Amino acid sequence: METRTRWVVGVSLLGVVLFGPGLIELIRLSFKQRRLDHQLTELSTRREQLAREQERLESDSVYVESLIRTTFKLSKPGEYVIPIDSTTSRTATADPTR
Helix, strand or coil: CCHHHHHHHHHHHHHHHHHCHHHHHHHHHHHHHHHHHHHHHHHHHHHHHHHHHHHHHHHCHHHHHHHHHHHHCCCCCCCCCCCCCHHHHHHHHCCCCC
């Protein structure tokens, strides 16, 4: 083993012997706190995204209309909608001799 690795293992074993299970619990809790801090950061970011989306849904009628049109495939009265299916466009451009 490397000198540094031996030193770290030695200090860790000494810490476990001197401080017993309290040191192990302290290490476990510090890892848990880091994980929870990371999760909190992710959730805060997601909350901000959702707040912006809510604001946009409440104030931008053009955005809401486009969402409704694309999600539910709706059109205005008198408007013609020509659906473009990706499989249809592929077969139309494919070589007819195959």
